[in-house]
Amino acid sequence: MAPMLRLYNTLTREKAPFVPIDPTHVRMYACGPTVYDAAHIGNARPIIVFDLLFRLLRHLYGEAHVTYARNVTDVDDKINARAAERGITIRELTDGTLAAFHGDIRDLGVLMAEDVNVAGERPRFVEPRATDHIAEMHTIIDGLVASGHAYVAEGHVLFDVPSMPDYGALSKRPLDEMEAGARVEVAPYKRSPLDFVLWKPSKPGEPSWPSPAGIAAPGRPGWHIECSAMSWKHLGKTFDIHAGGIDLIFPHHENEVAQSRCCFATDVMAHVWLHNGFLQVEGQKMSKSLGNFITLREVLKDWPGEVVRLAMLKTHYRQPIDWTVRGLEEAAKMIDRWYGIVGDVAAGAEVPASVVEPLLDDLNTAAALAELHRLDDPATLKAGAGLLGLLGRTQSARADSAIAAAGVDVAAVEAAIEARRAARAAKDWPASDRARDALAAMGVTVKDNKDGTTTWTVSP
Ligand code: AMP
Ligand code: ZN
Numbered sequence: 001m002a003p004m005l006r007l008y009n010t011l012t013r014e015k016a017p018f019v020p021i022d023p024t025h026v027r028m029y030a031c032g033p034t035v036y037d038a039a040h041i042g043n044a045r046p047i048i049v050f051d052l053l054f055r056l057l058r059h060l061y062g063e064a065h066v067t068y069a070r071n072v073t074d075v076d077d078k079i080n081a082r083a084a085e086r087g088i089t090i091r092e093l094t095d096g097t098l099a100a101f102h103g104d105i106r107d108l109g110v111l112m113a114e115d116v117n118v119a120g121e122r123p124r125f126v127e128p129r130a131t132d133h134i135a136e137m138h139t140i141i142d143g144l145v146a147s148g149h150a151y152v153a154e155g156h157v158l159f160d161v162p163s164m165p166d167y168g169a170l171s172k173r174p175l176d177e178m179e180a181g182a183r184v185e186v187a188p189y190k191r192s193p194l195d196f197v198l199w200k201p202s203k204p205g206e207p208s209w210p211s212p213a214g215i216a217a218p219g220r221p222g223w224h225i226e227c228s229a230m231s232w233k234h235l236g237k238t239f240d241i242h243a244g245g246i247d248l249i250f251p252h253h254e255n256e257v258a259q260s261r262c263c264f265a266t267d268v269m270a271h272v273w274l275h276n277g278f279l280q281v282e283g284q285k286m287s288k289s290l291g292n293f294i295t296l297r298e299v300l301k302d303w304p305g306e307v308v309r310l311a312m313l314k315t316h317y318r319q320p321i322d323w324t325v326r327g328l329e330e331a332a333k334m335i336d337r338w339y340g341i342v343g344d345v346a347a348g349a350e351v352p353a354s355v356v357e358p359l360l361d362d363l364n365t366a367a368a369l370a371e372l373h374r375l376d377d378p379a380t381l382k383a384g385a386g387l388l389g390l391l392g393r394t395q396s397a398r399a400d401s402a403i404a405a406a407g408v409d410v411a412a413v414e415a416a417i418e419a420r421r422a423a424r425a426a427k428d429w430p431a432s433d434r435a436r437d438a439l440a441a442m443g444v445t446v447k448d449n450k451d452g453t454t455t456w457t458v459s460p
Helices: 044-061 077-086 090-106 134-146 175-185 223-235 246-264 296-302 305-313 325-342 353-360 365-374 378-387 395-405 410-425 429-441
Strands: 006-009 014-017 026-030 066-070 150-153 156-159 196-201 219-221 239-245 270-276 279-281 321-323 444-448 454-458
Touching: 006 270, 026 044, 026 223, 044 066, 044 090, 044 239, 044 270, 044 305, 044 353, 044 378, 066 223, 077 090, 090 296, 134 150, 134 156, 134 196, 134 223, 134 246, 156 246, 196 223, 196 246, 219 223, 223 239, 223 246, 239 246, 246 270, 296 305, 305 325, 305 365, 325 365, 325 378, 325 395, 353 365, 353 378, 365 378, 395 454, 410 429, 410 444, 410 454, 429 444
Parallel strands: 026 066, 026 239, 239 270, 279 321
Antiparallel strands: 006 014, 150 156, 156 196, 196 219, 444 454
């Protein structure tokens, strides 16, 4: 029996014990990025938080017993516009953006397909792309039309919201509020202002696919249908956990629920809905117009991925985060202190219970990190930190990568150190000074040790 995990469920607005539908196969889905541009630091939050949940579930239920699907939205207005601007296909654009995204998140200590999947076994991590699931979208849309939950109008297929009596159960918004919001998008072909698009005609030059529901003209999917199709394909009609940022509760997740439940005639789509809080920057909402829009790539130029991960995990996932340089500096100090303790030891076999326990309480990362602070045994600390995706390297590997990151030419440094030693032995002070200046210019700090040896590190 796995120890009891409790999660706050947006669907019930309560923290409750997590009971998997099938404990031998726990299934979770998270809404992933729309790959039209570089990911920003806010996008990194769900990636890190739900990676932690994936790690915890693997720890509790066993690595072969958890499947995590995190989708990629690779068709939407912004993608289409950006690809048209550049004169490339959306696939070319999204392949490039997705590869860059992978490069960025790998630095954050996030488990990737190649880290967890085992050849010949059911995949443990999948990253489905919307445009690879058009057939599944057709099946759902046709099913919704056949069962009277969707209708065709002017080349669109629309979900008929009033056909679902408990529409709105996830976001719990009053109907009039939802209607007021939906009115922004009034369209003459909608029966109710709340009805939303499952499929729409493609404008000339836009990517298009054969349409469902007997529509002759080619078209393209709405956003919400993508996640119903991908979660069904990879996790089933009903699964355990569906996650995403808090901004997605309405309309995206509400509409996913409507589509999946009405198509498959189920009571729930996912049993537990988790939503991460938003990230703001130095006390302000992050936006392009305020000029405080930070890409993940920019942050990772200045800070190691582990520091970014720790800075993110210091705040409980449901709380808003204020992203500050100070928070990063504090995280960097903590990471340095821990590496000082763990050095090059291997992780202990057992993850300490004192670190697991707070995580069982709706991922209380702040308390888990406080527990890590109390650990002074290197192997135990390393095992505990490993569950949080931290301290994955050795102190030596860290030093080596600092050297590589600083672009230091190791052979040149060692030659200059040798020149300095020889000059000092010959009491040739001008030559010794030149060697010292050359080392400073290469960005390294030299230390003459008591035992007569000289060591060097990359200057901070
Ligand atoms: P998008 O690429 O905009 O669809 O967003 C991908 C994921 O990042 C979604 O789960 C969003 O909820 C999440 N997200 C976007 N902006 C932020 C933010 N500022 N803070 C936290 N999560 C965010
Ligand atoms: Zn989604």
